[in-house]
Amino acid sequence: MNGEELSLREKILDTSRHFLFTKGYSSLSMRKIAKEIGVSATSIYLYFENKDHLVHTLIEESVEELSRAIEQSAAQKISTIDKFEAIIRAYVEFAMSYSEKYQVIYVMLSSEMSRYPKEKFRKARRGYALLESVIKKGIEEGLMELDEPQIAAYSIWAQLHGVISVVLNQRLDSKIDRNKFIEESIEHIVQGFLVRITTA
Amino acid sequence: MNGEELSLREKILDTSRHFLFTKGYSSLSMRKIAKEIGVSATSIYLYFENKDHLVHTLIEESVEELSRAIEQSAAQKISTIDKFEAIIRAYVEFAMSYSEKYQVIYVMLSSEMSRYPKEKFRKARRGYALLESVIKKGIEEGLMELDEPQIAAYSIWAQLHGVISVVLNQRLDSKIDRNKFIEESIEHIVQGFLVRITTA
DNA sequence: TAAGATTGGTTAACAGTGTTAACTTAACGA
DNA sequence: TCGTTAAGTTAACACTGTTAACCAATCTTA
Structure with missing residues (x-):
């Protein structure tokens, strides 16, 4: 059956x-x-087909789920700024809830990069593309002030991945509260990209 | 002999x-x-001793060289802000000049993390620690305004790694000039962490 | 200078690996 | 009921990491 x-x-x-x-x-x-x-x-x-194919399927499957989670999360919000934050939170949420799947993406995709088919790789970037488009809209609306949305989007992924790695690999100082660390990091990252409002 | x-x-x-x-x-x-x-x-x-050990030596050796490059570069500068930028530039410089060694660190360290001895891992963080101390000094001197130097340091590594990955894996849009991309990214990252001087 | 130890390699073998080809066996359609 | 298909099996091949036993120089030293 x-x-x-x-x-x-x-x-x-x-x-x-x-x-x-x-x-x-x-x-x-x-x-x-x-x-x-x-x-x-x-x-x-x-x-x-073979071991490579098995591992690639693992990656593909994880990327697909992550992308979907991000898309759904962004779709639920209306304003650009809410979408922006929703994407970031969905990403972290996914990494924490399905840490094995998350790690598959970053661990395997980096170590076996050269063996991973390029056309699958392109598909893998839906979430990234979405973030980039939200950032562009944010610039248009005057929420953000950036000259390179591409680089900015990449920078956000990288920052998030950094935060997540520290937590997942248990390299966080034992004195620091995990959830607080995550929450503060997210806020820091979000704020870092918004135009600072000077109350003058 | x-x-x-x-x-x-x-x-x-x-x-x-x-x-x-x-x-x-x-x-x-x-x-x-x-x-x-x-x-x-x-x-x-x-x-x-065995294959694991061989790969670990490869990692260790690369980490050592990277750390040394960062330390030397920082030592040549006097002011905190120059040290800050020097560390960042040394990091990127190393990654571009010795890309195989750089990739060994990030590729293998992530995929074989669980097999890599923890005490070697601690040693690997000299460069990171140096950056963190420079950031702390920067805060004291009023150059930066950050509540969490630890997170900030990690965030910078992550951003840099993001920029480097794009370049090394040749995933940069062919229309974008490589050196310009790197230069702008570095400036963006550095500026992102400095207190904005408002000429008023 | 001869004897022994050390250095820097070798070959042969073992258990475990990915992968293929050929076989089995059960379920289903006509 | 016969043939076909599906879903699995076992046996085999070439290759893997690793160990044990061996060999030939070179160095030490009595």
């Missing part, structure tokens, strides 16, 4: 993602994945 | 780094490295 089909495929993806996350790429093995699920190693090849 | 010793070890490191960079981790093989150099695979084990 269709339910079963999907199930094994899904099991493979889940198990791979977990192994990738806990043991690192270098000890990700088709046989181990199969053994964990209780199936023969070659069964994986019924659903994925 | 010592010259010879160093030579093979160095050859192994160079070849590994290059393979890592061009083919990705998943096709980095001890036998291939050895073959490229013209030596037996087991010879590598005379210089490195």
Whole structure:
């Protein structure tokens, strides 16, 4: 049945993602994945062309979910400034709630970049494009004052990724409260891009 | 002789780094490295405990060079603001001049994070610590206005890494001039952290 | 100078890897 | 009921990291 089909495929993806996350790429093995699920190693090849393809699917799937989360979150807001903040919050929210999926994107996409097909990569940038368009609108509306929206958008991703990395890799000073750190970072980032209103 | 010793070890490191960079981790093989150099695979084990250790040495070595470059560059400047900019420029300079070494740090450190010994990781943060201390001084001197120097320092690394990634992975729009992009990004980042002087 | 130890490599072997080809077995359609 | 398809299996191949045992120079030193 269709339910079963999907199930094994899904099991493979889940198990791979977990192994990738806990043991690192270098000890990700088709046989181990199969053994964990209780199936023969070659069964994986019924659903994925090869190991590369399996990992790429993992990335693609995560990117898709993240993009969707961002789009939905932005769609719920009306004003540009609310959209701007919503995108940022959706991104962080996703990273914290589905940390394994988030890590798959950044860990694997960087280490296996050269093997990842370029056309899939382009698709991966929906969320980025959305942020860029919101920033452009923000400039038009006089909310932001930036000469390069492209660079600004990239800079925001990078800042967010920095904050998230610190938290996910547990490199945060134990004295610092996690949620407070995240909240303050988001505010700092958002404020850093808005035109400062001088009450004079 | 010592010259010879160093030579093979160095050859192994160079070849590994290059393979890592061009083919990705998943096709980095001890036998291939050895073959490229013209030596037996087991010879590598005379210089490195195992594959993990080899890769970790690669990371450590790159981190060390980057840290040194940053420290030297900062030491040449006197004022806090010059030190601040010097650190940023040294970082970007290193990434552009030794892109393979730079990529080793960020690519491998993220994908094999869980296997990388924590105490080596702490050492890796000299450059980061230096930037943080410069920022603190900048706040004291009234050059910057920030509530969280730790977060600010991290944010700067992240922004820089973002800019560098775009350039190194050749994902920059072909119409945009590379050097101009870098220069404008640096200025944008630096200015973003300084107190805005209002000529009133 | 001869004997022993050290240095810097080698080859052979083992267990584990991705992947392919050929086989099985169950379910379904005619 | 026969043939086909689906979903899996086992056996095999070439390659992987790694270890153990070996070899040939070179250095030390009595």
